[in-house]
Amino acid sequence: MNLKEFARLVGLSQTTVSRALSGYPEVKPETRKRVHDEAVRLGYHPNRSATGLATGRAGAIGVVVRTGIAFEPIFSEFIGGLVGGLERQQIEILVSSVSSLEDELATYQRLAASRRVDAVIIHAPRPVDDRIPFLQQMGTPFIVHGRTETPKDYAFLDIDNFGAVKRATSHLLDLGHRRIASISGPKGQTYVEHRERGIESAFSERGLQADPSLFGNDHFTDEAGYRYTRKFLDNADPPTAVLAGSMMSALGAMRAIRALGMTLGRDISLIVHDDVFPYLNADNMAPTVSTMRSSIRSAGGRIAKFALQLLSGAAPETLQEVWPVELVLRESSGPVPQSRKRRAL
Amino acid sequence: MNLKEFARLVGLSQTTVSRALSGYPEVKPETRKRVHDEAVRLGYHPNRSATGLATGRAGAIGVVVRTGIAFEPIFSEFIGGLVGGLERQQIEILVSSVSSLEDELATYQRLAASRRVDAVIIHAPRPVDDRIPFLQQMGTPFIVHGRTETPKDYAFLDIDNFGAVKRATSHLLDLGHRRIASISGPKGQTYVEHRERGIESAFSERGLQADPSLFGNDHFTDEAGYRYTRKFLDNADPPTAVLAGSMMSALGAMRAIRALGMTLGRDISLIVHDDVFPYLNADNMAPTVSTMRSSIRSAGGRIAKFALQLLSGAAPETLQEVWPVELVLRESSGPVPQSRKRRAL
DNA sequence: CTGAAAGCGCTTACAG
DNA sequence: CTGAAAGCGCTTACAG
Numbered sequence A, B: 001m002n003l004k005e006f007a008r009l010v011g012l013s014q015t016t017v018s019r020a021l022s023g024y025p026e027v028k029p030e031t032r033k034r035v036h037d038e039a040v041r042l043g044y045h046p047n048r049s050a051t052g053l054a055t056g057r058a059g060a061i062g063v064v065v066r067t068g069i070a071f072e073p074i075f076s077e078f079i080g081g082l083v084g085g086l087e088r089q090q091i092e093i094l095v096s097s098v099s100s101l102e103d104e105l106a107t108y109q110r111l112a113a114s115r116r117v118d119a120v121i122i123h124a125p126r127p128v129d130d131r132i133p134f135l136q137q138m139g140t141p142f143i144v145h146g147r148t149e150t151p152k153d154y155a156f157l158d159i160d161n162f163g164a165v166k167r168a169t170s171h172l173l174d175l176g177h178r179r180i181a182s183i184s185g186p187k188g189q190t191y192v193e194h195r196e197r198g199i200e201s202a203f204s205e206r207g208l209q210a211d212p213s214l215f216g217n218d219h220f221t222d223e224a225g226y227r228y229t230r231k232f233l234d235n236a237d238p239p240t241a242v243l244a245g246s247m248m249s250a251l252g253a254m255r256a257i258r259a260l261g262m263t264l265g266r267d268i269s270l271i272v273h274d275d276v277f278p279y280l281n282a283d284n285m286a287p288t289v290s291t292m293r294s295s296i297r298s299a300g301g302r303i304a305k306f307a308l309q310l311l312s313g314a315a316p317e318t319l320q321e322v323w324p325v326e327l328v329l330r331e332s333s334g335p336v337p338q339s340r341k342r343r344a345l
Numbered sequence C, D: 001c002t003g004a005a006a007g008c009g010c011t012t013a014c015a016g
Helices: A003-010 A014-022 A029-042 A048-055 A072-086 A101-113 A131-138 A161-174 A190-205 A222-233 A247-259 A296-311 B003-010 B014-022 B029-042 B048-055 B072-086 B101-113 B131-138 B161-174 B190-205 B222-233 B247-259 B296-311
Strands: A060-066 A092-098 A119-122 A142-145 A155-159 A180-184 A215-217 A241-244 A269-274 A290-293 A320-323 A326-328 B060-066 B092-098 B119-122 B142-145 B155-159 B180-184 B215-217 B241-244 B269-274 B290-293 B320-323 B326-328
Touching: A003 A014, A003 A029, A014 A029, A048 B048, A060 A072, A060 A101, A072 A092, A072 A296, A072 B072, A072 B092, A092 A101, A092 B072, A101 A119, A101 A131, A119 A131, A119 A296, A131 A142, A142 A296, A155 A161, A155 A296, A161 A180, A161 A190, A161 A241, A161 A269, A161 A290, A161 A326, A180 A190, A180 A222, A190 A215, A215 A222, A222 A241, A222 A247, A241 A247, A247 A269, B003 B014, B003 B029, B014 B029, B060 B072, B060 B101, B072 B092, B072 B296, B092 B101, B101 B119, B101 B131, B119 B131, B119 B296, B131 B142, B142 B296, B155 B161, B155 B296, B161 B180, B161 B190, B161 B241, B161 B269, B161 B290, B161 B326, B180 B190, B180 B222, B190 B215, B215 B222, B222 B241, B222 B247, B241 B247, B247 B269
Parallel strands: A060 A092, A060 A119, A119 A142, A142 A155, A155 A320, A180 A215, A180 A241, A241 A269, A269 A290, B060 B092, B060 B119, B119 B142, B142 B155, B155 B320, B180 B215, B180 B241, B241 B269, B269 B290
Antiparallel strands: A092 B092, A290 A326, B290 B326
């Protein structure tokens, strides 16, 4: 059924019906109500292509995923939050995939030129990220999940990775740890740099220096967590504490610790960045795991709100937030073992 | 830039340009090439709303997610496969979320009536599933990931859950196990029933009977895996083998087994349904974990192909596949412990 | 092989 | 508060 037929059934002109449905003010309340009721009763919904053509609005937000970037468990949660934040907004998420940065840029160009989306969301930004000037030049609204180190004249939502890791590191230093390892994401992404700088800053504030040979970078997999933990613990001067960048890396780290017959929380400490997966709960492990916690689902929900505001004309610079990260101390982290205690330098 | 302007720049009529771009045969090859080259050079892409309005095709496939159904880690992989299978097809995935079955049906109605998608994908079907007659009656093409127990006059891709679990159970029975526990998904979904029937069938083929008090049903979380495994092992006559429905449940099961001081693969066997997550590899655990393996990413890719065929006019009944599941035996499963051996009945 | 023009189903400035 | 009609940017039957 199209508008013409629906309007005939309701006994009004297409104009009035369209206005009633779109919430325009100049329709008599009782007329609006009648139109709404009839639309529900008859199952009428405006053809989205026609609406899109007439208004220039696609009613969708684009998310481009890079295959091969093992983003996986985070992606579900993020999309869940995003889509949840858009529920009942008549705005959907459009997902496409690409295999290279070049393809990613080409996809933004296509999505924008064909008016398929009203805005896009950028993930995993680098300190200097080509996608941002590219989108700005095209005039495509976008929101960055994370941020760059360039001037921030764009909308973004990030968490305070620097502060979170600095606080966790400071806590470990206070407990006497001096050999602290990091298992983080791939080099080149802003959040990875922020986290590593957080470690360095905590050390240098105390006149100490972090050992960069204890920094591992790879995708967040159980396998990488295991591999790096083994490697670091085979070191002549092994770490007494590990910071793991995700629950998946942490699973591997814990496995390595067990394999070496060490007791987590006593022989070695572990603090994990927790994106909050409903199926894998740090509070539930044995021992319970200390975390830097920040719900990626909430971030998705917030970015959905940002997107709606952006489409309502908000200036990108007014849509910028950096969320604090909670440090939740549990059994996996504790004082440095007696045997490994050193005189503070 | 719109078609009118682009056609002017190329020096041809809108008709010819449109036909060249859409791959119609009646365009001179050199004309087509010139149009294509210019489209790339000038970044022209047809307005998707206009194309949609003119053709009646949305160029998108809908996926509706139910929030609260803890589908999470599987979802990323599935969408990854789906989107990958649609790459370069000018077809995107449209994701919406709903919180109830009623909302889900209403969303299909809206997506179909507004011509926002050309087809939808149904997840987690029940033996009798209301969504199927609903979509059939609306005439909306759809593909079921899984299947019902009703007549299958629709397109679907499922895996042989019955056969997989039956084989795994038979293997355990052959090794002398008689107390076999199951930690599966929520009751009421076809795949859960198929898996449980697989266990029962393996038992009854040997004149034995499975103990339904060893069947646990819940979302696939580490927590549920732990809780059920503890509960079953506290039993007066505890299981000697556990079948876990996902890697997440298996993590909890392994944790419970460790907590009780038991050795996996010796004191108790474990076989896990593995959807193949790139970040969590059964081959990499200690001990390595026996699995029933089927890549959910591949399933997503295959369903993308089905969707394309459906949109090209293929009859739904011709798009039906049930994939076999590999049984990969590793260290986590072995003979029943001496102490628990019984005379075969 | 190419083109002029109708039509897809909306929205919205304009008129009343 | 309501309506007639132009226009959004494509595709495609029809004509040549």
